[in-house]
Amino acid sequence: MSVIALKEGYKGEIKDREENFHGNRLLFIGWEDHLMFCAPHCIPVPPSMTFAALVNDVLPGIYSAHPDWASVKFDEIEWFRSNERFTPVLDRTLEENGLRHKGLIRFRTPGLTGIHGSCS
Template identity: 80%
Template sequence: MSVIALNEGYKGEVKDREENFHGNRLLFVGWEDHLLFCAPHCIPVSPTMTFATLANEVIPGIYSSHPDWEKVLIGEIEWFRSNEPFAPEFDRTLGENGLQHKAVIRFRTPSLTGIHGSCS
């Protein structure tokens, strides 16, 4: 989040620099049409983790408490990086997929739009 200082010349230390996360990067992950989770989750991940591990192990650990999760088919998920469609290579690392520190990815699960279609 950017900050606008009220005092001219103010310089603050950036605390969320990549080098402060012991080899990990911050990754923001959001599930479209599921506002039970009001914002993307920010998670520390290794840039050497494969996208398959993220999709099959990490993301289910975050979102499986939602009643729609049991109907999710990982192979049918639509992925987005920032606001652009994204076709991740599941056997490649997060770094090789271009996911840098503080990257944002979102995913949409076709036909699943929250509890009783409410986007919640």
């Protein structure tokens, strides 16, 4: 997120530069219609991680506490990179799927809209 300084000429050090994360990149991940998680999670991931590893190994650790998680049909997930719909290639890396430092992905699970349809 960009910040506009109120003081003219302000020059601050950017602390969340990619080189500060020991080979990892920050990736924001949000689950649409599931506001039990009120904002996207921000996690450090290696750009060499495959998208399949992200889905199979990382996402359950973040979202499996939600009652809808057990009903997720992974082949029906709708993926968004920033605000554009995209189809990830599961056996390609996050880098190859176009996910850069501080990138955002969101996913929607058709038919699942939170606890009792409340979007929570």
